[in-house]
Amino acid sequence: MRPVSSGAVDFIDVRETNLAVVLRFIRREAPCSRAEVAAGTGLNKATISNIVAELITRGIVVEVGASEERRIGRPAVMLTLDGRRFTALGLEVNVDYLSAVMVDLAERDVLTWHEPVQAAELGAEGCVVRLADLARRAMGEMARQHREVLGITIAVPGLIGTSDGEVAEAPNLGWHEFPLVDRFREQLDDSSVALSLDNDANLGAVGEYRRGALAHTQNLVYLTGEVGVGGGVIINGALMRGSSGYGGEVGHITLMQDGPLCGCGRRGCFEALVGIGSIIQQAAPDLAGSTAQPLTDLAAKVAEVARRAEAGDPRTTAALVRVGEWLGRGSAILLNLFNPQALILGGYFVTLAPWIMPPARRTLAAHTIAPNLGGCQVALSTLGFTAAARGGASSIIDAIDTARLPLPRSGSAAHR
Amino acid sequence: MRPVSSGAVDFIDVRETNLAVVLRFIRREAPCSRAEVAAGTGLNKATISNIVAELITRGIVVEVGASEERRIGRPAVMLTLDGRRFTALGLEVNVDYLSAVMVDLAERDVLTWHEPVQAAELGAEGCVVRLADLARRAMGEMARQHREVLGITIAVPGLIGTSDGEVAEAPNLGWHEFPLVDRFREQLDDSSVALSLDNDANLGAVGEYRRGALAHTQNLVYLTGEVGVGGGVIINGALMRGSSGYGGEVGHITLMQDGPLCGCGRRGCFEALVGIGSIIQQAAPDLAGSTAQPLTDLAAKVAEVARRAEAGDPRTTAALVRVGEWLGRGSAILLNLFNPQALILGGYFVTLAPWIMPPARRTLAAHTIAPNLGGCQVALSTLGFTAAARGGASSIIDAIDTARLPLPRSGSAAHR
Numbered sequence: 001m002r003p004v005s006s007g008a009v010d011f012i013d014v015r016e017t018n019l020a021v022v023l024r025f026i027r028r029e030a031p032c033s034r035a036e037v038a039a040g041t042g043l044n045k046a047t048i049s050n051i052v053a054e055l056i057t058r059g060i061v062v063e064v065g066a067s068e069e070r071r072i073g074r075p076a077v078m079l080t081l082d083g084r085r086f087t088a089l090g091l092e093v094n095v096d097y098l099s100a101v102m103v104d105l106a107e108r109d110v111l112t113w114h115e116p117v118q119a120a121e122l123g124a125e126g127c128v129v130r131l132a133d134l135a136r137r138a139m140g141e142m143a144r145q146h147r148e149v150l151g152i153t154i155a156v157p158g159l160i161g162t163s164d165g166e167v168a169e170a171p172n173l174g175w176h177e178f179p180l181v182d183r184f185r186e187q188l189d190d191s192s193v194a195l196s197l198d199n200d201a202n203l204g205a206v207g208e209y210r211r212g213a214l215a216h217t218q219n220l221v222y223l224t225g226e227v228g229v230g231g232g233v234i235i236n237g238a239l240m241r242g243s244s245g246y247g248g249e250v251g252h253i254t255l256m257q258d259g260p261l262c263g264c265g266r267r268g269c270f271e272a273l274v275g276i277g278s279i280i281q282q283a284a285p286d287l288a289g290s291t292a293q294p295l296t297d298l299a300a301k302v303a304e305v306a307r308r309a310e311a312g313d314p315r316t317t318a319a320l321v322r323v324g325e326w327l328g329r330g331s332a333i334l335l336n337l338f339n340p341q342a343l344i345l346g347g348y349f350v351t352l353a354p355w356i357m358p359p360a361r362r363t364l365a366a367h368t369i370a371p372n373l374g375g376c377q378v379a380l381s382t383l384g385f386t387a388a389a390r391g392g393a394s395s396i397i398d399a400i401d402t403a404r405l406p407l408p409r410s411g412s413a414a415h416r
Numbered sequence: 417m418r419p420v421s422s423g424a425v426d427f428i429d430v431r432e433t434n435l436a437v438v439l440r441f442i443r444r445e446a447p448c449s450r451a452e453v454a455a456g457t458g459l460n461k462a463t464i465s466n467i468v469a470e471l472i473t474r475g476i477v478v479e480v481g482a483s484e485e486r487r488i489g490r491p492a493v494m495l496t497l498d499g500r501r502f503t504a505l506g507l508e509v510n511v512d513y514l515s516a517v518m519v520d521l522a523e524r525d526v527l528t529w530h531e532p533v534q535a536a537e538l539g540a541e542g543c544v545v546r547l548a549d550l551a552r553r554a555m556g557e558m559a560r561q562h563r564e565v566l567g568i569t570i571a572v573p574g575l576i577g578t579s580d581g582e583v584a585e586a587p588n589l590g591w592h593e594f595p596l597v598d599r600f601r602e603q604l605d606d607s608s609v610a611l612s613l614d615n616d617a618n619l620g621a622v623g624e625y626r627r628g629a630l631a632h633t634q635n636l637v638y639l640t641g642e643v644g645v646g647g648g649v650i651i652n653g654a655l656m657r658g659s660s661g662y663g664g665e666v667g668h669i670t671l672m673q674d675g676p677l678c679g680c681g682r683r684g685c686f687e688a689l690v691g692i693g694s695i696i697q698q699a700a701p702d703l704a705g706s707t708a709q710p711l712t713d714l715a716a717k718v719a720e721v722a723r724r725a726e727a728g729d730p731r732t733t734a735a736l737v738r739v740g741e742w743l744g745r746g747s748a749i750l751l752n753l754f755n756p757q758a759l760i761l762g763g764y765f766v767t768l769a770p771w772i773m774p775p776a777r778r779t780l781a782a783h784t785i786a787p788n789l790g791g792c793q794v795a796l797s798t799l800g801f802t803a804a805a806r807g808g809a810s811s812i813i814d815a816i817d818t819a820r821l822p823l824p825r826s827g828s829a830a831h832r
Contacts (some may be wrong), residue, residue, distance in 0.1 A: 159786065168787075219659040231753070240651060242755020243635040246786035249752040254745060254783050256673070264785060329670060336665040337647070337753060339658020367670050369680060370575070370662035371584075 015051075018043060020403035022051045023060065023081075027106070027401065031064055031078035052079060058407060059085040060105060081106045086407065087147050088400075089138055090207075090392025092155040092200060093127055094385075095119050095172050095227040096298040100138050101389040104147070107210065107397055111138060112386055118296050124178045132187030139190075151194035151405055153392030154180065155203040157228045160245055165197050171263040172227045172277075194405055198395070200224055200388040201248055202239055204381075205232025207391030208344050209239075210398075213382045219340040222387070223250065223331070225347030227298070228263075229271040233338055251275070255330055273326040276348045280305060283319035302348050309355045317355060324356035328363030335368045335376055346381035353380050431467075434459060436819035438467045439476065439497075443522070443817065447480055447494035468495060474823060475501040476521060497522045502823065503563050504816075505554055506623075506808025508571040508616060509543050510801075511535050511588050511643040512714040516554050517805040520563070523626065523813055527554060530801055534712050540594045548603035555606075567610035567821055569808030570596065571619040573644045576661055581613055587679040588643045588693075610821055614811070616640055616804040617664055618655055620797075621648025623807030624760050625655075626814075629798045635756040638803070639666065639747070641763030643714070644679075645687040648807075649754055667691070671746055689742040692764045696721060699735035718764050725771045733771060740772035744779030751784045751792055762797035769796050 025040050026032060032040075038048045055061035062082040083105025092099040098117055102110040113134065119127050131154070139149050158170025165181025181195050205222035209215060220234040231250035233240040240247050251271035252264050259268025260278065272278055280301050281288045287301045308316040331343055349356065361378065368374065381387055399405035441456050442448060448456075454464045471477035478498045499521025508515040514533055518526040529550065535543050547570070555565050574586025581597025597611050621638035625631060636650040647666035649656040656663050667687035668680050675684025676694065688694055696717050697704045703717045724732040747759055765772065773796075781789065797803055815821035 233753075235651060235656060236654075238652075240754075242790065243757040244755060244786070244791045246755040246790040247753065249755070249785045252783075252785040253749045253752050266783065333669045333749060334753075336669050337649075337663065337750075338656075339660060339662040339665070341659040367668075367682065369665050369668040370660070374658065374662040375660045 016406050017403045018047060019051050019054065019407070020401055022048065023055065023407075024401045026055075026061060026079055027081050030080040033076035033078055035076065037079070059083075060407065085147055087142055087149050088393045088396035089135060089149055089152045090155065090203070090389035090394070090396075091131060091135060091152060092203075092386075092389040092392070093117075093119060093131055093173070094157055094200065094388075096296075097385060098131060098134055099386050099389040100134050101386050101393050102138055102142065102149075103390070103393045103397065105397065105400070107394060110145075110147070111141060113138070114385055116299065119173050121296070124173070124175045124180075125183070127173070128180065128183045128187050132184055135184075135188055139193075148408065149193055150400065150407070151196070151396040153196045153198060153203065153395050154184065155198060155200040155388035155392050156180065157200045157224070157226060157230060159249070160197055160199055165195070167197070194396070194399075196392075196395070198392065199230060199232070199245075199248075200226075201230025201232040201250075202241070203232070203389075203391035203395065204230075204346055204383075204387040205234050205248075205391065206239060206395055206398075207383055207387040207389075208232075208346075208381065209234045209237070209391075210394040211383065211390055212344065212387070214342045214344065214377065214379060217340075217342045219338065220342045220344065221334050221338055221340045222344045222346060222381070223334075223349070224388075225274075225276065225345060225349030227271075227275050227277045229275050229330075231334065233340075235338070250330065250334065253330070253333065255326060270326070270330040274323050274330065276302060279319070279323050279348070279352065282323065283316045284308065298348075302351050306351060306355075309352075320352060320355035321359045323352075324359030325363045327356055328360040328365075329367055331360065331364050331378075332367030335364070335370070335373055339370060339374045340376055342377045342379060344379050344381050346383070346387050347385065350380045350384070432822045433819045434463060435467050435470065435823070436817055438464065439471065439823075440817045442471075442477060442495055443497055446496040449492035449494055451492065453495070475499075476823065501563055503558055503565050504809045504812035505551060505565055505568045506571065506619070506805035506810070506812075507547060507551060507568060508619075508802075508805040508808070509533075509535060509547055509589070510573055510616065510804075512712075513801060514547060514550055515802050515805040516550050517802050517809050518554055518558065518565075519806070519809045519813065521813065521816070523810060526561075526563070527557060528802055529554070532715065535589050537712070540589070540591045540596075541599070543589070544596065544599045544603050548600055551600075551604055555609075564824065565609055566816065566823070567612070567812040569612045569614060569619065569811050570600065571614060571616040571804035571808050572596065573616045573640070573642060573646060575665070576613055576615055581611070583613070610812070610815075612808075612811070614808065615646060615648070615661075615664075616642075617646025617648040617666075618657070619648070619805075619807035619811065620646075620762055620799075620803040621650050621664075621807065622655055622811055622814075623799055623803040623805075624648075624762075624797065625650045625653070625807075626810040627799065627806055628760065628803070630758045630760065630793065630795060633756075633758045635754065636758045636760065637750050637754055637756045638760045638762060638797070639750075639765065640804075641690075641692065641761060641765030643687075643691050643693045645691050645746075647750065649756075651754070666746065666750065669746070669749065671742060686742070686746040690739050690746065692718060695735070695739050695764070695768065698739065699732045700724065714764075718767050722767055722771075725768075736768060736771035737775045739768075740775030741779045743772055744776040744781075745783055747776065747780050747794075748783030751780070751786070751789055755786060755790045756792055758793045758795060760795050760797050762799070762803050763801065766796045766800070 038045050064080045086105045090101045098115045100113040159168040161168030167178045201224045218237045222232040224230045229251040231248040233248045252269045256268035260272045262269035262272035283305045454461050480496045502521045506517045514531045516529040575584040577584030583594045617640045624638050634653050638648040640646045645667040647664040649664045668685045672684035676688045678685035678688035699721045
């Protein structure tokens, strides 16, 4: 996560760091006693008492009575995370939808929204208006529930620039050097909430790592299956960003010399072969419309492709086999280079899995040098179109856990 | 590094860990006082005095008098690393050569040897005999100099298996499931020295990271330019291995559909397009001999290719342009996925750089999505054919620094 434009993250003191250490321990080990927290964190008992008292005052930790099984004599008072009062919001803008996922401090889902939009038609400014509206509604909902939103992360299918809060390039949205965070903050009209921005594939990988079916797999690659195809890579439990944030740009590796034209202007990119726009063009060209126009109603068109494949339409099934083969070839490059324990396919790949996965698995095995795929499990995402938004929300919780984002002092939170 | 078959690494105590912490601090900060070591490591002064005394007794640290500039009043006694007494050996076996690099504890070069062999003709057992002979000579030289060899790492161009000390597959050497470490120890007839084994590209990347012209670049990709083309990847200062050791297998990503046959049995692999065997076949087919036979006298043949290119022979130069273009295309995949700060080309790529680099840079830029290569510097290795052996030696120093490999007790070392 790249926190930007927030006064709140400028100053983090030692006490805040110790508080984060204690909070992280309780999140992992709850229910646990103060003595266990002291033993587990190395902080002394007086410091622990102090910090726990503050966490209780802030409404983040609650005492849940005694753990009778575990002790002889006077039972210890156990601590557990409450954190219902505080929430984090992940947003995603993509070619044909907006997503919003709100989680509380214990990373429980509070709300999950998914709305269709035609991002290219709306334009960048129009998207910001819709996105801010979505955020405002979600925050209003939290206010009604007496909860506070600690931060917002926005996921975008594009290259995030080195300038704070700017989308350098999002060809499938038609955005170029767009100062998303600044424009979003203006629209939101809230100067206090911490805002950050990241690539959809990166946040999707974080979502899978924190909340997916294969959560906590230490080496994991996530592939988005949208109009764009992005890669998010977790190595030893940490997101790989590359030296300037351009890591995992799998969509534009050249797979086919003189292949079909890609949105980036090159030919034969992975995305031009297996992105959902290309899939519709190959499998159901009658639905694709003019190539000069952005695709609209993607979900309906993908559903129609699936219907035709189900009915055994030969052109459709033949095209999906070709797509699957290219998906396998591109994925083999990821396996040869990253040797992950899991490759997770998201987005529309899940919808079309019955037809594209068998050929994909065949070519993947043929083009991967390590025996048995190097131990890699190939799985479909169970997070649907909310993986990136979910990862965005989780990355805020992570920032709090590592004291990069402070919790508000007691009294500043809305009270139940 | 994967330490194997060494009794010495089985037991590491707290004292050894603290000793490693102090040693690492002195390596980085020397000359420094005991008080500075205490402040920098968080260990108390009594422990520091104790450990420093032991390091001095072992001949690893020496007192170098006072630092007068830095203090008022009584000047502090300063400590610096000596470490001449202890050394680490890196060995490499490749298709046409063996390399040996010995460094002392301060990572200064003690000896650098490079010998031509025809590995495929010798066979696996023959190679082990030659490699053990090289190691024995190097260790004999150390004994004459009253130095002790703490460990040996062997670099091999192949897949290292999950079984300890086994080379799973090294197609260009003709090795398959070969228990290299066990066979090497038998030949060496020394049961005490710690032995480990790794892939040549991984160790080459470590060599570049520790000792190359762009040393300490935190995100770095190294490409070997041998008969095989391997990739070693450093991410945030650490070697990326993948979940089962198969990370960075760039040589067998498929670049060209229905391309030339590769040693692995597939077609159009990166290595089949830009490996040195393929380069000779394309640029000087009269030197290549029968494709069924392993290539011999590579260095002489590459020199002849360079001579012809220098003389402007059109077939040679045209072939080298094609090779450069494929090198750029393959490298672009690495830049798109890893977004490193440096891409370093080693081995024979360096010899042929005047002809292959201009087209390589052109296609690399054309196929990399991030502007300005995402800030990546493309450089030629300055470590020649010793990068992997050097990395192997460094990885032993690193194991000592992190207490994964203990230093011998005083008295066990040979004395000057």
